[in-house]
Amino acid sequence: MLQLNLAKVFLLGDDSNGYVRYEIFSKEGERPDYPEKIVVYREKVLETNGDKYWAKTDEIISLDHLGFQEGGFQMAITYHMRPSRDMFSAIDECKKHYRRAC
Template sequence: MVQLNLVKVLLLSNERTGDVRYEIFSKEGENPDYPEKIIVYREGNIGEHGERG
């Protein structure tokens, strides 16, 4: 089984559009400059009272 290591997390924030989080993974023992997987999460306003989700 391939082991992935979290190499870097980038968080871009904007009050109007919400937050975007990038998690960058590389294979264990491989060069971290060549990612194996990138997961992107987006959080934004979902309610009229500023609820986030």
């Protein structure tokens, strides 16, 4: 069984266009600053009374293309530099996703 912990919640958007919420998870027992996956939620408005709620999308942002965590043991050799797999890179992936999606 895999247990994930919520490491960070990140919001992008504005009041006029709505917000996108990104939940960044890390594995239980590993460093909390090593992101495992990002789940995407979109803000929705009920037409009947105007209440807002979060709707989970089918979008999962993959972090497999990111490099190795700083201080970790390198298991492969690559021909180009990749950003390390940390919270800063995960937040950058959220920003890229937001620019493409909105």
